[in-house]
Amino acid sequence: MFEIIFTGKYAKYNLGAEHPFSPLRMKMTLELLEALGEKVEFTEPQPVEPDELFKIHSQDYVEAAEAVSDGKEIPNAEKYGLGTADNPVTEGMAEGARYICGGTLLGAKMLIENKAEKVLQLGGGLHHAHYSSAAGFCLYNDLALAIKEMTQNGMYVAYIDIDVHHGDGVQEIFYNDDKVMTISFHETGEYLFPGTGSIFELGNGAGKNLKLNVPLEPFTEGESYLEAVKKVAQTALSQFHPDAIVIQSGADAHFSDPLADLLLTTQDYEKLFRLLIELGNNFAKGKMLFTLGGGYSFEAASRIWTILYLVLSGKKIPKNLEIPENWRRRWSGILGVELPEFLHDRPNSYKAIPRKKEIEAHNRDTVRRLLDLSTAGMFYF
């Protein structure tokens, strides 16, 4: 059995009609599941209070974020990454973010209290929120709050980030923590936001060698991606043996994503989710909390998260599962784009990559170098 966490209040975290981090993505996912005949039953979370966030954010930052979100002018908003192109200030956004944090925190509590083995939080994954600043569409770090709750209850936690962007906020908050292993798979920061996530970022102090980063080449395809995940996650988890795994399931490594350059298909995502669950069952007593994350091709993100739901509920997904006409018509009208007829991508849906072999070799080298570094216990920073 697995639990779903969701509330319509997540939509209060709305950064504007033109902003890519849109609550529509969750709505599309839920409606797609319903259209496919799934009866999605979810638990609604309460929002966390601002002072609960001091565990993972500085007090002055939280106060600044709450103030601007209430429409107050503050002199140094830029310092906190507030009011930028990526993190515009909108009314009520802080409350919305606290609902999201409440949701992910509730998921953590379900795992701590053994009330669920697998939890899907249908929102959240704000992995770029730093200790003292907003960044990359993220205000409050719901993932870090949930992980902190678990470690304070004596658990060792592995965090796996499959968002196409480096999970820099979560990594930063637990950089010295020996109870938290973070593993981020992302397009290399040499090109993509936020720029960090090199193999040399291995953690510090007691947290040394527990922070792993796998920066992948632009135009990496599914096979190479899955090979890297399998090799690194299996090696790391088999040594760390966490009590639970938190997974940021960003869908922006899909080939149609407008913000990044990796080339995963929905089939690759299905394999990835099944692989992660297998790893969780083998090395983390099956306890897993999945959140959403990035994913800016709305139609791809909603299909990928639908696949995540179906995989978690133990379902087989037929190869040619059609998307019901009513869902397509409705969302096609809202978004003003054509929507695909099938849940899974069609074959050859993107142009062949001429550098495929080079890219695969490069990624293999990256994995090799990372494992050499981290397992040799070398001191870098």
Add this chain to the structure above:
Amino acid sequence: MLLREIMHTDVLTVSPDTKLCEAYRTMHERKIRHLPVLDGEKLVGIITDRDLRFATSKLSEVPFDPEETVQNVMIKKVITAHPDDPIEIAARIMRDLKIGSLVIMENGKLVGIVTGIDLLDALLALTGVHRPSGRLDVRLSDRAGELAKLTKLLAERKINIHSILTYREKDDRVRVMLRLNTMEVRNIAEEICQMGIEVVWPVHVSCLR
């Protein structure tokens, strides 16, 4: 970036009559490779780990004894720089002369030392990613106002520039790499492309090809 900003000011030195074995021990223990030699306050030479090892090696024609003094082995003509010299001057001198450090002198007194490693740190500081940012890579014509067009657009979109690196390519055009505080580099890159500036990265946006 000036040498004053990156130099080490707590410089370990030796005197001309320091024994070679003592100088070696100091380098070994403190994990350094260069020791300026001071006679009182006057800079009279510099000795490196390489000089020491060559001088005392069994492979030398006439190896020095470890008990001999630094003054017989040290380089007497020391290459120095001023703390207000920019780091690129230091890099040029060190590169041209193939030396590993520069002694920094001000008002006739030794005030610091800079090594190749410090220049690598400076390179990291200049090119490194210190705040969340995405990469934008463009080619500009080498004439006045080109960069201004670009930065004006970024300012209008409320996008902050974290760093700018440039170099001249073979065809006399200027390659400019920027790190911007946005996840949505592609959107802005498309606008830049429409202004007639060639976008190298993100690669899909290269509309001028």
